[in-house]
Amino acid sequence: MKRIALLGMPNTGKSTFFNRVSGASARVGNWPGITVDLMAAKLLLGGHIVEIIDLPGIYDLHGFSDDESVVRHFLENNDVDLAVIVLNGSQIDRQLSLALQVKALGLPCILLLNMSDEAKKSGITFNLPGMQQQLQMPVMQISAKHGNGCPEALKEAARHLAEQHPSPAEIREQLKNDDTIENQMEAIVKSTVHYPAQLDDLVTSRIDRVLLHPWFGLPLFFAAMYLLFQLIFTLGTPLQEGIAWALDLFRADVLEPLLQHAPSWFSGLMLDGIYNGIGTVAAFIPIIVLFFLVMTMVEDSGYLSRAAFLVDALMAKMGLDGRGFVMMLMGFGCNVPALMGTRVMRSRNMRLLTMLVIPLSLCSARLQVFLFMTATLFTPKQAPLVLFSLYMVSFATIFLTAIIYKGRYSSTEPFILELPPYRFPTPRQIWLRGWQEVRHFLTRASKFIIIGVLLVWALTNFPSDVPAASAGTIAGMIGTWLAPVLNPVGIDGQLAIALIFGFVAKEIVVGALAVIYGLQGDALMQVMATKLDWVQGMSFMLFTLIYTPCLSTIATLKNESKSIGFMMLSLLWSLGLAWVVSFVFYQTARALGY
Amino acid sequence: MSDLSQLQPGTHAVICGIDADESLFQRLAALGFRIGKKIEVIRRASFNGPLHVRIGTTDIILRITEARRIQISQQ
Numbered sequence: 001m002k003r004i005a006l007l008g009m010p011n012t013g014k015s016t017f018f019n020r021v022s023g024a025s026a027r028v029g030n031w032p033g034i035t036v037d038l039m040a041a042k043l044l045l046g047g048h049i050v051e052i053i054d055l056p057g058i059y060d061l062h063g064f065s066d067d068e069s070v071v072r073h074f075l076e077n078n079d080v081d082l083a084v085i086v087l088n089g090s091q092i093d094r095q096l097s098l099a100l101q102v103k104a105l106g107l108p109c110i111l112l113l114n115m116s117d118e119a120k121k122s123g124i125t126f127n128l129p130g131m132q133q134q135l136q137m138p139v140m141q142i143s144a145k146h147g148n149g150c151p152e153a154l155k156e157a158a159r160h161l162a163e164q165h166p167s168p169a170e171i172r173e174q175l176k177n178d179d180t181i182e183n184q185m186e187a188i189v190k191s192t193v194h195y196p197a198q199l200d201d202l203v204t205s206r207i208d209r210v211l212l213h214p215w216f217g218l219p220l221f222f223a224a225m226y227l228l229f230q231l232i233f234t235l236g237t238p239l240q241e242g243i244a245w246a247l248d249l250f251r252a253d254v255l256e257p258l259l260q261h262a263p264s265w266f267s268g269l270m271l272d273g274i275y276n277g278i279g280t281v282a283a284f285i286p287i288i289v290l291f292f293l294v295m296t297m298v299e300d301s302g303y304l305s306r307a308a309f310l311v312d313a314l315m316a317k318m319g320l321d322g323r324g325f326v327m328m329l330m331g332f333g334c335n336v337p338a339l340m341g342t343r344v345m346r347s348r349n350m351r352l353l354t355m356l357v358i359p360l361s362l363c364s365a366r367l368q369v370f371l372f373m374t375a376t377l378f379t380p381k382q383a384p385l386v387l388f389s390l391y392m393v394s395f396a397t398i399f400l401t402a403i404i405y406k407g408r409y410s411s412t413e414p415f416i417l418e419l420p421p422y423r424f425p426t427p428r429q430i431w432l433r434g435w436q437e438v439r440h441f442l443t444r445a446s447k448f449i450i451i452g453v454l455l456v457w458a459l460t461n462f463p464s465d466v467p468a469a470s471a472g473t474i475a476g477m478i479g480t481w482l483a484p485v486l487n488p489v490g491i492d493g494q495l496a497i498a499l500i501f502g503f504v505a506k507e508i509v510v511g512a513l514a515v516i517y518g519l520q521g522d523a524l525m526q527v528m529a530t531k532l533d534w535v536q537g538m539s540f541m542l543f544t545l546i547y548t549p550c551l552s553t554i555a556t557l558k559n560e561s562k563s564i565g566f567m568m569l570s571l572l573w574s575l576g577l578a579w580v581v582s583f584v585f586y587q588t589a590r591a592l593g594y
Numbered sequence: 595m596s597d598l599s600q601l602q603p604g605t606h607a608v609i610c611g612i613d614a615d616e617s618l619f620q621r622l623a624a625l626g627f628r629i630g631k632k633i634e635v636i637r638r639a640s641f642n643g644p645l646h647v648r649i650g651t652t653d654i655i656l657r658i659t660e661a662r663r664i665q666i667s668q669q
C-alpha cells in the first residue's frame with residue numbers, strides 16, 4: 001500500500017486537511033502542538049487504497065522535542081511514497097525552510113500553501129509557476145478549512161505516488177547531514193511572493209489590544225471563564241433535568257411493568273443496577289456536550305496562546321510556563337490529551353513538573369460528579385458558586401503542587417510561542433468535535449460504567465441474606481474497614497465505595513451512588529440530602545477533585561514519563577493531598593459549628 | 595548594539611545577532627528570527643512577563659531571558 005505523510009510546521013492545518021480528505025476526525029485547534037501523535041487513515045486515490053498519515057507539526061527535521069522526534073522516528077522507520085508538505089501560505093517567508101529540508105531528503109513531495117483564504121484577505125499573492133520551477137516540486141494553494149483546492153491537491157498527489165523514493169535507511173543517513181537552506185529560501189520567497197506594504201491583521205490587532213491589555217488582560221480572562229461557565233450551566237441544567245425526568249418516566253411506565261414477572265434479583269439488577277447507574281450518568285450528557293462545544297470554540301479561537309502570554313510571568317514563579325497553563329486549561333476537558341500535549345516541551349524537568357500538576361485539573365468527568373452533588377446538597381442559587389469555587393480549588397492545588405516540587409524539577413526551558421491570528425471554527429468543525437466527545441463518552445460509558453455498576457451492585461447485594469447496602473454486605477465490610485481513615489474527613493462507608501470505583505473512572509461515581517442507594521434521579525438526590533449534610537458533601541467533593549482522576553490518566557502518566565517511580569509519586573501525592581485538604585476542611589467546618 | 599529586551603513597544607529594529615545553543619537557534623530560525631530581519635515589539639506583559647514581537651507575518655511571544663539573546667541594531 002502506498003503511503004502519504006503530511007509534514008509541516010505546527011498549526012498550519014495538517015490535521016484539518018487530513019480530516020477533510022479522509023473523513024477522519026483528528027483533533028484540530030488554533031494552538032501549535034495539538035497533534036502530538038501519529039494518526040493514519042485510508043482513502044481511495046486514483047483507484048488505489050492509500051494510507052495517509054497525520055503527523056505532529058515540526059519546526060525542523062532536526063528538532064529535539066518529543067513531538068518532533070515522533071516525526072523523525074516515523075520517517076526513519078517507515079516507507080513514505082510521498083510527502084505532502086502543508087504550510088501556512090502567509091508565513092511562507094519562514095516556513096519554506098521545512099519544505100526545502102524535506103526535499104533535501106530526496107522524498108517525492110508536493111507543497112500545499114494552506115489558508116489561501118487568509119492570504120487573500122491580507123493581500124498576499126504567489127507566483128505559483130515560478131515557485132514550482134525553483135523548488136522543483138508541484139505547488140498548490142488550498143484552504144483546508146473551507147475546502148478550496150483540496151480535490152485538486154489530492155489528484156496531484158495521486159500523480160506522484162509511483163515515483164522513486166528513498167528507503168528509511170537512506171533517510172536516516174540524510175538526517176545526519178545538516179545543510180544551510182536559508183539563502184535558497186530567501187531567494188525563492190523574494191522572487192515569487194508578493195507581500196503588500198501594510199501587513200497588519202487589523203481585526204486581530206484590535207482584539208489583542210483589549211484582551212492583552214497590561215491591566216485588564218487577566219481580569220478579562222477570569223471574567224470570560226466565569227461567563228462561559230455560567231453559560232454552560234444555564235443552558236445545560238434544564239436539559240439535564242429534562243433527560244432525568246424522561247428516564248424516570250421510562251422506568252415507571254415501561255420497564256417496571258415489563259419486569260413485573262421477572263425474578264426479583266433480575267429486575268433488581270436490571271433496574272436498580274444497570275438502569276439506575278447508566279440513567280443517572282446519561283443525564284449529564286447534554287452538559288458535557290455543551291462543555292466541549294465551548295472548549296472547541298476557545299481552543300480554535302487562538303485565545304489559548306494569549307492566555308499563555310498573560311499568565312507566563314506568574315507561572316514562571318512556580319517553575320512552569322504559559323504553555324503549562326494552557327495544558328491545564330485543556331485538562332479541564334480531559335487530562336489525558338493534556339498530558340500528551342506536554343510533548344511540545346523539550347526540557348524533561350519542565351515536562352515532568354507540568355505532568356505532575358495536570359491531573360489536578362478539574363476534568364469533565366469530575367464535573368459530572370460535582371454537578372450531581374451540588375444539585376443534591378445546595379440550592380440552585382448556591383450550586384454554581386460552589387462549583388466555581390471547586391475550579392478555584394483546582395487551581396490552588398495546582399499552584400501549591402508546582403511550588404512544592406519546582407525545586408526538584410527545575411529547568412531553564414526557553415519559552416517561545418507563536419501567536420496565531422484569531423480564528424473561528426466552522427460549524428462542521430464544531431459538530432465534528434462535539435460528536436467525537438459524545439462518542440468518547442459513550443465508549444467510556446460502555447467500557448467502565450456498565451462493568452463498574454455491575455460490580456457495585458454485586459458488592460452491595462452479596463451476601464444476599466442481609467439487606468442491600470447494609471453493613472453486612474461486602475461493600476459494608478469494606479466501608480467499615482476504611483472507616484478509621486475516612487471518618488476523620490467525613491466520608492461514610494457508602495461514599496467510600498463510590499470513591500474506590502471513582503479511582504477507575506470518575507464517570508462511575510454517580511452511577512455507583514445510584515446503585516448503592518438503589519435510587520435514581522430526584523429520588524436519589526432527596527435521600528442523599530437527608531443522609532449527608534453539606535460539610536460532608538463538600539469534603540467528599542474535595543477528595544474526589546484531588547485524588548487520582550482515573551486509570552487512563554495513570555497509564556498516560558506512566559507512558560509519557562516512561563517512569564513508574566514518577567507515576568507512583570503522582571498517585572501518592574494526589575491521594576495524600578486529597579486527604580489532607582478534606583481533613584482540614586472537614587475539621588475546620590465542624591469546629592466552626594457547621 | 596543592544597538586545598531585544600531593551601526595545602520599547604511600538605518600535606522596531608533589525609536582528610544582527612543570535613546567541614543561542616544549537617537547538618534553540620534552530621527553533622528561533624524556524625520561527626523567523628534570522629539575521630537581517632526586521633523585528634517589532636508590539637507589547638510587553640505586566641510583571642516582567644513575555645514580549646510580544648512581530649517578524650514579517652508571524653507574531654511570537656518570548657520571555658525576556660530569550661529576548662536578551664537576540665542582538666539588534668536600531669539604525
Ligand SMILES: Nc1nc2c(ncn2[C@@H]2O[C@H](COP(=O)(O)OP(=O)(O)OP(=O)(O)O)[C@@H](O)[C@H]2O)c(=O)[nH]1
Nearest residue numbers: 011012013014015016029033034035057143144145
Ligand atoms: N483560515 C483558515 N484556517 C485554517 C485553515 N486550515 C486550518 N485552519 C485553522 O488552523 C488551525 C490549526 O489547524 P490544525 O489542523 O490543528 O493544524 P495542524 O497543522 O494539525 O497543527 P498541529 O497539530 O499543532 O501541528 C485551526 O484553528 C484550523 O481551524 C484554512 O485553510 N484557513
Ligand SMILES: [Mg+2]
Nearest residue numbers: 014015034035
Ligand atoms: Mg494537527
